Amino acid sequence: xxxHTHSIAALAEGLAARRFSAVELAExxxxxxxxxNPRLNAFVTITRERALADARRADEARAKGGAPRLAGVxxxxxxxxxxxxxRTSCGSRMLxxxxxxxxxxxxxxLARAGTVLLGKTNMxxxxxxxxxxxxxxxxxxxxxxxAKVPGGSSGGSAAAVAARLAPAATGTDTGGSIRQPAxxxxxxxxxxxxGRVSRYGMIAFAxxxxxxxxxxxxxxxxxxLLHAMAGFDPRDSTSVDSPVPDYVGELGTPVKGLRIGxxxxxxxxxxxxxxxxxxxxxxDRYRRLGAEIVEVSCPSLPLSVPxxxxxxxxxxxxxxxxxxxxxxxxxxxxxxxxxxxxxxxRGEGFGAEVKRRIMTGTYVLSAGYYDAYYLKAQxxxxxxxxxxxxxxxxxxxxxxxxxxxxxxxxGSKVDDPITMYLNDxxxxxxxxxxxxxxxxxxxxxxxxxxxxxxxxxxxxxxRILSAAHAFQRETDWHRRTPAAYA
Ligand code: GLN
Numbered sequence: 001x002x003x004h005t006h007s008i009a010a011l012a013e014g015l016a017a018r019r020f021s022a023v024e025l026a027e028x029x030x031x032x033x034x035x036x037n038p039r040l041n042a043f044v045t046i047t048r049e050r051a052l053a054d055a056r057r058a059d060e061a062r063a064k065g066g067a068p069r070l071a072g073v074x075x076x077x078x079x080x081x082x083x084x085x086x087r088t089s090c091g092s093r094m095l096x097x098x099x100x101x102x103x104x105x106x107x108x109x110l111a112r113a114g115t116v117l118l119g120k121t122n123m124x125x126x127x128x129x130x131x132x133x134x135x136x137x138x139x140x141x142x143x144x145x146x147a148k149v150p151g152g153s154s155g156g157s158a159a160a161v162a163a164r165l166a167p168a169a170t171g172t173d174t175g176g177s178i179r180q181p182a183x184x185x186x187x188x189x190x191x192x193x194x195g196r197v198s199r200y201g202m203i204a205f206a207x208x209x210x211x212x213x214x215x216x217x218x219x220x221x222x223x224x225l226l227h228a229m230a231g232f233d234p235r236d237s238t239s240v241d242s243p244v245p246d247y248v249g250e251l252g253t254p255v256k257g258l259r260i261g262x263x264x265x266x267x268x269x270x271x272x273x274x275x276x277x278x279x280x281x282x283x284d285r286y287r288r289l290g291a292e293i294v295e296v297s298c299p300s301l302p303l304s305v306p307x308x309x310x311x312x313x314x315x316x317x318x319x320x321x322x323x324x325x326x327x328x329x330x331x332x333x334x335x336x337x338x339x340x341x342x343x344x345x346r347g348e349g350f351g352a353e354v355k356r357r358i359m360t361g362t363y364v365l366s367a368g369y370y371d372a373y374y375l376k377a378q379x380x381x382x383x384x385x386x387x388x389x390x391x392x393x394x395x396x397x398x399x400x401x402x403x404x405x406x407x408x409x410x411g412s413k414v415d416d417p418i419t420m421y422l423n424d425x426x427x428x429x430x431x432x433x434x435x436x437x438x439x440x441x442x443x444x445x446x447x448x449x450x451x452x453x454x455x456x457x458x459x460x461x462x463r464i465l466s467a468a469h470a471f472q473r474e475t476d477w478h479r480r481t482p483a484a485y486a
Pocket of ligand 1: 127128129130152153172173174175176177178205312424
């Protein structure tokens with residue numbers, strides 16, 4: 001077996017037993033990245049020197065004894081997480097030259113856990129998009145089919161893990177940006193409960209929705225990484241001070257007796273028939289594993305897309321006001337005066353989708369429209385959260401599709417934002433309610449993977465991961481890799 005097909009547990013075990021060194025492991029992945037990246041465009045920065053330095057440190061720690069469990073395990077970070085001394089572009093011309101003077105908490109925690117940084121991954125500009133086509137650095141391609149999108153906004157991280165260029169990669173999920181790309185490239189991806197993972201140093205898009213999480217081949221691999229990332233952070237005021245469970249230790253929790261809820265509203269119009277059939281087959285598998293299947297209803301959920309596209313732009317218009325060409329980031333050439341500096345720096349630094357969001361957000365927050373749009377959306381958000389609360393009284397876990405269709409053609413939706421936005425119809429609800437949710441591979445349509453989404457109650461990460469693990473013990477969808485990257 002080659003090193004890139006190892007699970008995280010097998011990598012950690014091989015490193016501990018000195019079957020290979022962290023430096024050899026880093027070299028193995030760096031070579032894969034350097035050969036595949038010109039085609040996939042999954043990485044915007046490859047940190048070869050940093051990776052080798054991290055790996056040497058991990059090898060020394062292993063030699064001394066007492067090294068952390070993940071010492072020497074290579075990972076990649078979405079380019080939205082600030083990394084001390086390494087460029088953090090957020091997929092934007094605005095931050096093309098930005099080098100943060102500090103590490104995001106997630107970066108710091110994963111470094112302390114002994115991981116080796118391979119590089120920073122491509123993403124939709126400021127995490128706005130569902131196809132990774134809004135990046136200033138060009139689109140990422142889906143390793144299963146180079147003519148298809150990998151999903152977004154964490155498309156680079158997803159493609160990197162799918163092509164086994166990294167065993168795991170971080171992502172962020174504001175409306176589906178971990179789960180949807182995980183589904184479209186056939187890997188596992190978990191968005192934790194809002195507040196579970198620190199947002200400190202994670203460039204803000206929509207602060208009440210953003211949450212960092214992880215991509216890996218399997219739920220078990222995700223459990224190792226999530227355990228290292230999660231936990232209270234006094235530097236993030238929305239971080240929750242509650243102990244982090246032993247996600248790995250609890251993976252074996254049986255599915256028997258688990259009440260799995262099917263949200264009626266998620267199985268209607270707009271869902272591709274072949275996707276629906278694979279989701280149904282997965283539900284049958286859970287039934288055979290001893291789960292009890294119940295139907296639940298979330299009547300306000302169909303309003304999640306319009307609600308999100310008021311709340312998220314409103315928050316982004318405020319968050320992105322800091323990029324003014326004065327303090328950091330892009331500055332236009334030869335401004336006439338201060339106003340010209342602001343206008344041209346923002347006009348030239350931001351791409352079309354980001355501008356569309358800023359304009360929408362500014363509009364819905366403006367005095368005359370605040371009540372009609374923003375306040376109304378906040379009310380609907382509460383209705384959606386209440387729907388989920390009721391659903392979780394009847395069910396322990398909700399199961400549904402992640403994305404209405406498999407990966408679509410590059411270029412096919414870029415000029416039609418509404419169609420693009422509708423991609424997130426099954427994922428946005430969890431963000432509006434702050435719930436943890438995960439996508440795992442559940443089959444293929446032709447040569448393209450399909451994802452199954454598991455949504456849990458607040459702080460139900462362990463329940464999600466163990467249910468996903470039970471599914472992956474019975475299936476091998478998560479082990480399939482695109483032929484070109486086997
Ligand atoms: N696709 C959604 C959007 O464009 C969600 C993005 C995300 O989760 N960051 O806003």
